[in-house]
Amino acid sequence: MDITSLQSQFRGEILTPGSAGYDESRKIWNAMIDRRPSAIARCTGPEDVQAAVRFALDHDIYPAIRGGGHNVAGLAMVDDGLVIDLTPMKNIVVDPSNRTATAQTGLTWGEFDRETQQHGLATTGGLISTTGIAGLTLGGGVGWLMSRCGLVCDNTLSYDIVLATGDSIQATADDHADLFWALKGGGGNFGVVTSITYRMYPITTVISGMVLHPLAEARKVLEFYRDFVTSGLPDELTVYAASLSTPDGHPVIAFIPCWCGDDLAQGERVLDPLRKFGSPIADLINTMPYSAMQQMIDPGAPFGLRSYWKSRFLRELPDTAIDTFVQFAETRTSPRSFAILEHAHGAVSRVQPNATAFPTRSDGFDLVLISLWDNAEEDPRHIEWTRTFHSAMQPWSAGSVYVNSLDQDDAARVPEAYAQNYARLSAVKATYDPGNRFRRNQNIQPHTKASEK
Incomplete structure (x- = not known):
């Protein structure tokens, strides 16, 4: 993989086999997963994510996306391909008066909790503090507070996301409402989510x-x-x-x-x-x-x-x-x-x-x-x-x-996870990622007229 064109547009570090830190960066929670990407693009912010996604589009690459790297299936890593690594992206802004927190998706739940608890606030999070906020949230998010507060996805107010085209948009209940609905449990199928705004609760x-x-x-x-x-x-x-x-x-x-x-x-x-x-x-x-x-x-x-x-x-x-x-x-x-x-x-x-x-x-x-x-x-x-x-x-x-x-x-079993919602998710997938660029996940197939034939 020739990453020259990506390097010229990328502020973060791009690791390749032989780079210092490459072997450490490809390790994830499940030691059964031992994959060797051609490149790991360690993003410093949304602009780096956009550059990596556009590079993938231009070179017909289907990238893996790493948040916390805690998923048991090892979806954060891929052999020979490109990993878009969000782990350096750890900015979080807590708004105590409105009881919200906007967090970049390189954070783990332990890191998220450390910041929000300084303001006496919490929301439903993972059972293991080293779990990344991105994967848990995008998959729905079961956690200790769910009977009082709902699932993690029930408490999301907006998602900043880089689409397969490389464009960055924000999905809310009012803007891109179909995508906002799909991101509440539909996983990483629709783009690379760079930050999420959460509803918070006074729990200490x-x-x-x-x-x-x-x-x-x-x-x-x-x-x-x-x-x-x-x-x-x-x-x-x-x-x-x-x-x-x-x-x-x-x-x-x-x-x-x-x-x-x-x-x-x-x-x-x-x-x-x-x-x-x-x-x-x-x-x-x-x-x-x-x-x-x-x-x-x-x-x-x-x-x-x-x-x-x-x-x-x-x-x-x-x-x-x-x-x-x-x-x-x-x-x-x-x-x-x-x-x-x-x-x-x-x-x-x-x-x-x-x-x-x-x-x-x-x-x-x-x-x-x-x-x-x-x-x-x-x-x-x-x-x-x-x-x-x-x-x-x-x-x-x-x-x-x-x-x-x-x-x-x-x-x-992916359709089993979504039951009657799978058809709608497939249609949203076809709108925002018709070429299934983001397929290294628990994949929802895009529903198009061609797929009906």
């Missing part, structure tokens, strides 16, 4: 942590969990359940709550039945800063492990589904692996399925299987455990999936 202190039970008690724990979260929880409380390991490798089943309401005493009362259930081996729930909760799970999913995911929304969680979950939790092939049940209610469920590109608003539980391990030689058995577990939960599937949880081999 939460009640969170974990209640750990022996894995031997998992069936009773999960039956209680199902009944507790479906009993009509207040919006301020979100609770997950997970099979995981303690730092010393002991397998447990955990309740992981987040109370984000202003009345902490009420939160203590609502959480009391959860904490008193059974005979936990540890109750780690406490009042903590919001930013501490956002980093709570980071040690369990560090950068540089090998990882494989499978996920699906479940319409219900009957006893037979719990039995199946526990069976596989008891036979995990890696002590690092997680099996998580995420329940959402409240603000998430009050948004109509066609109001944003993200359609899944009423299915009861999101099952997320995250396998993590160190050695490449162990890939087959950990992948097989994950796939078999996922298939075994099929009888309770709602027929939907969270697009941010799709792995490398899940391309055929």
Whole structure:
């Protein structure tokens, strides 16, 4: 790839094989991904992004876009091609009076939270603080605050985006409204988003942590969990359940709550039945800063492990589904692996399925299987455990999936992530990226008259 013409228009650094920093820049969260781009264009601002996109157009290149590099499918990297790297773009402007924050898309959630918490503000963000804001937001954005505040995409007010032509526009509810709708969950299909404006909330202190039970008690724990979260929880409380390991490798089943309401005493009362259930081996729930909760799970999913995911929304969680979950939790092939049940209610469920590109608003539980391990030689058995577990939960599937949880081999499931919204997304794609320049993603095919033939 001859990058001479790009270099003359580019203010940032362009790394090629052999450049200092090239190998470090091509590393991403999932160590299974080991791709070698011809060039990594490290953008300093929107003008660099425009130059890189125009270069790609002129040379018929289909670039990969790197935000946080946390996506398990490794979509941020490509062999032999061009990576448009947004990670140097970390500017953020917080407006406390209007409760908004405008952030460039090279930021991680930890970096975003650090700035917004200085003003006592938060919005729904990722479960791991090293996750990039761009990918999570564009895929919809599940997080701890979602039952009170909605998904991340429910709180976006505008997107600055560089289109496949190299032109830069802003999409809002009033300008390019079709694109604004599509960016609320439709992923990186429509261009390179360079900054996003978010609605913020006055949240600084939460009640969170974990209640750990022996894995031997998992069936009773999960039956209680199902009944507790479906009993009509207040919006301020979100609770997950997970099979995981303690730092010393002991397998447990955990309740992981987040109370984000202003009345902490009420939160203590609502959480009391959860904490008193059974005979936990540890109750780690406490009042903590919001930013501490956002980093709570980071040690369990560090950068540089090998990882494989499978996920699906479940319409219900009957006893037979719990039995199946526990069976596989008891036979995990890696002590690092997680099996998580995420329940959402409240603000998430009050948004109509066609109001944003993200359609899944009423299915009861999101099952997320995250396998993590160190050695490449162990890939087959950990992948097989994950796939078999996922298939075994099929009888309770709602027929939907969270697009941010799709792995490398899940391309055929992209329509499943969007259900009835896929056709509209395909039409928006045809308007803004008819040549599918941005295809190195969980790809939505552009719908044109030719594609109907």
